[in-house]
Amino acid sequence: MTPVLEARGLVKRYGRVTAMDGADFELESGEVLAVVGDNGAGKSTLIKALSGAVIPDEGEILVDGERVRFHGPLDSRKHGIETVYQDLALAPALDIATNLFLGRERRRRDPLGTVFRRLDTKGMRREARRVLDELGIDVKSMSQLVETLSGGQRQAVAVARAAAFGSRVVIMDEPTAALGVQESGKVLELIGRIRDRGLPVVLISHNMPHVFEIADRVHVHRLGRRVAVVSPKTHSMNAVVGLLTGALRMADDGSIEEVDLTTGLSR
Template sequence: MTTPALQARGLVKRYGQVTAIDGADFDLDAGEVLAVVGDNGAGKSSLIKALSGALIPDEGTVLLDGVETHFHSPLDARHAGIETVHQTLALAPAMDIATNLFLGREVRRTGPLGSVFRLLDRNAMRSQAQDQLDALGIETVQHIGQLVETLSGGQRQAVAVARAAMFGSKIVIMDEPTAALGVKESGQVLDLIRRIRDRGLPVVLISHDMPQVFEIADRIHVHRLGRRTAVVRPADASMSQVVSLMTGALRPGDPDAPPNLVDS
């Protein structure tokens, strides 16, 4: 048995009378794509925020590589090697691809030019950015100096994913990465996710697209009413069964339910 890359036990988050996370558990294994699915209002966004430092839970424990950790901000999670690709992508449209990949982590020139005058080493950033795109097999970008505002939706998503893979030494979290993309561009993003997994980085994928979830995920975490309802393997479940678990029409342990990999 290997230690999970990321775990949570008994996470709770309350907003007054509203409980967004209600004793939630979470397990991400090394080298897997774990899809997190749930109906609107299930609390999956709050769960992911707690795991990525954007939300501080009232109760519970988060473990990274088996070691208890406390994130007080997204920057803490980033320093720990957890990168998140949000739906907004957090890209600067008026800047080029290389600058976006290093946004907030710019490479400065050596010597006084970098330490005193704080001049950027744009050549180094462009070279490293191109190496990252090549390593991920991103061939849709024409030039590393291209402004992000000139890119298509799929190309922008690829840039955001490449940035996460470049600096995420432990885990990459993706929130609806194919939302608003066409079939071809969605397929390209799924290919990127596979390549990231093949490089050894575990991926958390939040998605409403069931066909994509069943195509890419190694396991599916079903979230309902603020907590984990079940974890199933796509090979052991049907889409209708997973949707029924999401809505409560089917419960773990029911005769028609798929095998649950964890205690509910």
Template sequence: MTTLLEKKTDIQPVMEARALFKRYGQVTAIDGADFELLPGEILAVIGDNGAGKSSLIKALAGAVVPDAGEIFLGGRPVSFRSPIDARREGIETVYQDLAVAPAMTIAENLFLGRELLRPGFLGKLLRIVDKKKMNEEATAHMQGLQFAIKSMSQAVETLSGGQRQGVAVARSAAFARHVVIMDEPTAALGVREGNMVLDLIRKVRDSGLPVILISHNMPHVFEIADRIHVHRMGKRAAVLNPKKISMADTVSVMTGALKASELSPEVLA
């Protein structure tokens, strides 16, 4: 079945899922879903409302524990009981509802839960934070992503919506070792702000981290995705090449009007 829907590659996937299942009572949210993320790519995950893409992504991010199936990270089987487990394995997730602490500074948000402590016995014992070092490292990291913000010690709430999302993206890029998952990162943003976040996502990919991008925004998906995972009725319907297939055909696959088997092999990725 997999061979029909995608071209097999010899490249070892960064992240892989095989035959995931998740049921909530009568509802089957994940119905034998497969998934593959390749090194250095932006993989868009699209699907109609209720297709179960959100459950799939939550399973990959550790927020949902699947009933059956396997998840591999770099070929090694992993099982996540919580988002914290996934984070420990180097998977960072940016959630759509602007997951920042608004009254805290940019540097504090970047280092939340991973604060840099003052050196020395007292610093470790009392867990005194090294604000200066956090500001310096935050500045360097933001410059690396060409994300222009004057001061890392300003509160996140003084930023625009796009900049706030940018902080969340930068945070995940700073700490992810293997995968960055972004759940509708541009959904709440205007055009210019959305483009700014897209630029940032490209820079994260170019820095070597593969990105899973969940989005409803087709123009955004076609603008930055290297491959498109189409999710339908709880499983993967097809993996498409955005450079070869039209947006209209993609939507047809998403809604079920077009079967993957009816597509020409060259649009598959």
């Protein structure tokens, strides 16, 4: 099958620093793909390139098999790719419905379709309630201010916004960071529900137990490029850690072999 989102040979340089060095990426339909790697591995640059926040120096990005060029995040959003960053990009002093439609506010119309300047507040709250109910997100009122929500509820609102407008892909950057065990569990359940609706999810996370709980495949990133893609069903957590640290590597036949860190040769 043609990947929903694909990257081939992406390169990004910042002066003498190469953040992406021929990076490849494939996201299949209806899956949760976890992207893991040490700090400085280049995974954040890869995700920013896929979401339009960074323009690669070389390589290509394809959506449903067609080559695209993103000049900014708005371009990726036009292709149905929504991203939830760590800062969530929420406005705490505004209510849930307004945050859900932030930047996409609906205007009131008359029976003939004429658009008024006034916001369609009732319509946005009604649609926000439908989206949150569909995703199983429990909040009392769409008029509730975001600043009154818990960390997990805020994360859920940001994820719901991405799920509501992402027609092809949802990208989540460390969605369980700074959350407790219970709230993290709810966010992982929410990711699973989005996948079950047929919307593929890219999950960037340092939390290996969370990755192995929810991911269908794991993309291992090291030194600016992909070094392996493995399944949690066939590979252990220790194997993934070994791959991302360089202690292990994927052989041409798909097996995993130990690496002598002094010589760089297989043992």
